[in-house]
Amino acid sequence: MPVTHLTSRFIAPECDGDILAVNDLYFSYPDGHAALNGVSLKLCEGDKVALVGPNGAGKSTLMLHLNGILTGRGDVEIAGKRLTRDNLPLIRSMVGLVFQNPDDQLFSPTVFEDVAFGPLHMGLPEAEVRSRVDAALEAVRMNSYRDRLSHHLSVGEKKRIAIATVLSMQPRLLVLDEPSAGLDPRARRTLINLLRDLPITMLVSTHDMKLVQELFPRTVVMDEGCVVADSLTSEILGNESFLNAHGLEKP
Amino acid sequence: MHFDAFDRYHDHDSFIHRLDPRVKAVVTVVFIVSNALLPDGAWFAFGFAWLFLLFCNLFSKLGYTYTLKRSIIALPFALIAITVLFSIPGNPISTFRFLMWDFTITDAGLLRFISILIRSWLSVQMAILLVAVTRFPDLVHAFEHLRVPAILTTIIAFLYRYLFVLTDEVFRLLRARESRSAAAPGSRSGGGVMWRAKIAGNMAGQLFLRSYERSDRIYNAMLARGYAGHLYTLNPHEMKSADYYATAFAIAVIFLMQVIGRF
Numbered sequence A: 001m002p003v004t005h006l007t008s009r010f011i012a013p014e015c016d017g018d019i020l021a022v023n024d025l026y027f028s029y030p031d032g033h034a035a036l037n038g039v040s041l042k043l044c045e046g047d048k049v050a051l052v053g054p055n056g057a058g059k060s061t062l063m064l065h066l067n068g069i070l071t072g073r074g075d076v077e078i079a080g081k082r083l084t085r086d087n088l089p090l091i092r093s094m095v096g097l098v099f100q101n102p103d104d105q106l107f108s109p110t111v112f113e114d115v116a117f118g119p120l121h122m123g124l125p126e127a128e129v130r131s132r133v134d135a136a137l138e139a140v141r142m143n144s145y146r147d148r149l150s151h152h153l154s155v156g157e158k159k160r161i162a163i164a165t166v167l168s169m170q171p172r173l174l175v176l177d178e179p180s181a182g183l184d185p186r187a188r189r190t191l192i193n194l195l196r197d198l199p200i201t202m203l204v205s206t207h208d209m210k211l212v213q214e215l216f217p218r219t220v221v222m223d224e225g226c227v228v229a230d231s232l233t234s235e236i237l238g239n240e241s242f243l244n245a246h247g248l249e250k251p
Numbered sequence B: 001m002h003f004d005a006f007d008r009y010h011d012h013d014s015f016i017h018r019l020d021p022r023v024k025a026v027v028t029v030v031f032i033v034s035n036a037l038l039p040d041g042a043w044f045a046f047g048f049a050w051l052f053l054l055f056c057n058l059f060s061k062l063g064y065t066y067t068l069k070r071s072i073i074a075l076p077f078a079l080i081a082i083t084v085l086f087s088i089p090g091n092p093i094s095t096f097r098f099l100m101w102d103f104t105i106t107d108a109g110l111l112r113f114i115s116i117l118i119r120s121w122l123s124v125q126m127a128i129l130l131v132a133v134t135r136f137p138d139l140v141h142a143f144e145h146l147r148v149p150a151i152l153t154t155i156i157a158f159l160y161r162y163l164f165v166l167t168d169e170v171f172r173l174l175r176a177r178e179s180r181s182a183a184a185p186g187s188r189s190g191g192g193v194m195w196r197a198k199i200a201g202n203m204a205g206q207l208f209l210r211s212y213e214r215s216d217r218i219y220n221a222m223l224a225r226g227y228a229g230h231l232y233t234l235n236p237h238e239m240k241s242a243d244y245y246a247t248a249f250a251i252a253v254i255f256l257m258q259v260i261g262r263f
Helices: A059-065 A088-094 A111-121 A126-139 A155-167 A185-197 A209-215 A233-238 A240-245 B021-037 B043-059 B066-087 B107-133 B136-145 B150-180 B193-224 B241-262
Strands: A018-028 A034-044 A048-052 A073-078 A095-098 A173-177 A201-205 A218-223 A226-232 B092-098 B101-106
Touching (some): A018 A201, A048 A059, A059 A201, A095 A155, A111 A126, A126 A155, A155 A173, A185 A209, A226 A233, B021 B136, B021 B241, B043 B066, B043 B241, B066 B101, B101 B107, B107 B136, B150 B193
Antiparallel strands (some): A018 A034, B092 B101
């Protein structure tokens, strides 16, 4: 039985400006809690930026806005495309969002199907889907796991598969929510090397200040729904009183 | 912690393992329907069906007692049919008194009861064999390609995937309770029955809330990767000539079974 698939619908636009431009974004949860109070943020092509701040600062909420899962008041632009209801599918193919808990991210029975989920839903032809899955699994060095069942893997393995599930969509921007949480030192080291080698613009939320110091030249600090600092990592990590004021620790 | 107690797949390299999952699913369903259609007391046909089952067992390299051993667990469910012993009119075999009622077992009732028992026992064994020789995702794919409504196959696939996550969650809750269920020396652990029931109720509520929130997060993760209400799959399955032969053979055997049962 042949399976027919749609042809490619999503061609990411050429962009020489900012990959991500968030302008004055406000958002309140239905219970009235204001999570974002006017956030503005810009990322250029190739930027690797850490997003730090205490729990409840609005980091995850901001991330859920970047591909339109939540929509607040204000502008979000990805590669020059304004996020609207109409180009939601296009935006979602350009923003690879990796959730904190890999069990939420991996919902298909096998690793292969999970990694193929994104490309399939982008309407790519079968051969293209297969080659992208291979490439994505190769990138996280998990090629031998393609037929494994996701629930039999370790947390570190699940994490890498979760990253592969968005790499297969060939996103312009990778958004990771606390990627190193709950990993043992070796899995963490593997992850750090992986993030360093990936040639993609990324925004990574984390509490792991050592990771920030090692991997990201630029850091954005959020607290109480606002960006309170956006500058060189060395500068921010050097200012101990500032770190203490926002519930952070010097590595 | 991983909880794999439900995974009944047994990895072997056998003729039956290699068959297309669609073939296995169809043959299993046809076999079960055929069992249900056999008339009461068709002993030769039942015997023939059992031989077919043994043959399938043998060809899947699981050993011919594999399904037999695992089928015992399903037998209690067949006891639901026990009422037919008394409810079918026929010649009485024996009568006994239970509380304030008289029960009469008839020969026709006994015949039907035993037939139902054998039918369900054979059917359960075939289903056990099916999940032992087919990976679950393949099975779901097979149903998809057999035009089972997408909503059903999607629900089944998610159920299977998150059964493990849910059991993990249950065990975490149980462990958390266990580790705090201490007792002072000389006194019994835990309070009264009502108190325990209340705790258990709270735990069930917790489990519901956790799974509800988790389902929300999963939905977000699906949205983030372009889900718009329809699941797509690649088709790694292709019918080979061996698959067609096996289907034809199995259907012929099942047809023969019906012929034997009716004449």
